[in-house]
Amino acid sequence: MTLAKALNLSLRTALEDDRDVLVMGEDVGRLGGVFRVTDGLQKDFGEDRVMDSPLAESGIVGTAIGLALGGYRPVVEIQFDGFVFPAYDQIVTQLAKLHARSGGTLRMPVVIRIPYGGGIGAVEHHSESPEALFAHVAGLKVVSPSNPSDAYWMLRQAVRSDDPVIFFEPKRRYWDTGAVDPDATPPPLHRAQIVRAGTDLTLVAYGPSVKLCVEAAEAAAADGHSLEVVDLRSVSPVDFDTVQTSVEKTHRLVVVHEAPVFFGAGAEIAARITTRCFYTLEAPVLRVGGHHAPYPPARLERHYLPDLDRVLATVDHSLAY
Secondary structure (H helix, E strand, C coil): CEHHHHHHHHHHHHHHHCCCEEEEECCCCCCCCCCCCCCCHHHHHCCCCEEECCCCHHHHHHHHHHHHHCCCEEEEECCCHHHHHHHHHHHHHHHCCHHHHCCCCCCCCCEEEEEECCCCCCCCCCCCCCHHHHHCCCCCEEECCCCHHHHHHHHHHHHHCCCCEEEEEEHHHCCCECCCCCCCCCCCCCCCEEEECCCCEEEEECCCHHHHHHHHHHHHHHCCCCEEEEECCEEECCCHHHHHHHHHHHCCEEEEEEEECCCCHHHHHHHHHHHHCCCCCCCCCEEEEECCCCCCCHHHHHHHCCCHHHHHHHHHHHHCC
């Protein structure tokens, strides 16, 4: 099934399993969401559990916080990445801090789903990658699936979490297909996964960039280079142990993400792995990502987003040390 269908199935299962789970957001009910991730849920579970909200992101998140205090497990949909900023104050000032502020008494089981990233030719405010902004905030968990199976299981795990989870959905991958086994035993929500084994260099990515890195590894193999691809899955917390183990095998690391390289998630990974693997690395940790500039108009986004040529050029740069 597609990644979007996997998310729909995950929400449906969560609604069936727990009457305290609620879905809310702009057009999530009758329309089924702009990407149809919530298609059919209001029809089957009613307007009291799948709720269309006003166009007011701060109000949506504030309402979800109140519902969580009342014992519910709200799942909020923000229509597009750039629309989350009006709710940033609610997320950072209230949602992330209530657990600590109450000395652990108050739980905040809120999931905020955000379609993010570029690659679909959208207009301004529809293609941003703000994951580093939220990963910097203590008290928030930040995750992003890269395939339908992870989309299903990671959303189920996020809904069950008593901590607030920012769930970034790679919108360019909504229509990618893959197998989903609802009876499988999934890995822990915040554990990274090796999706392709290799020996010469490690590529680390998450969300929309994982598929690009697998394509880069396949292209590099034709030139005789064996690249290992690690799907980080969780941006906060980060499974540094899995990355370290991979780098201790390959001795080289390139981090790839769509967000700007400047102060991005890749900077933290580069710093941590350099500290952990200083005597193992045979080249500096390199990064490939977006530019430190406002996201461009759709016709120019191919110049902004990491592509196969930029990833392979950076791989060659690392291997040349």
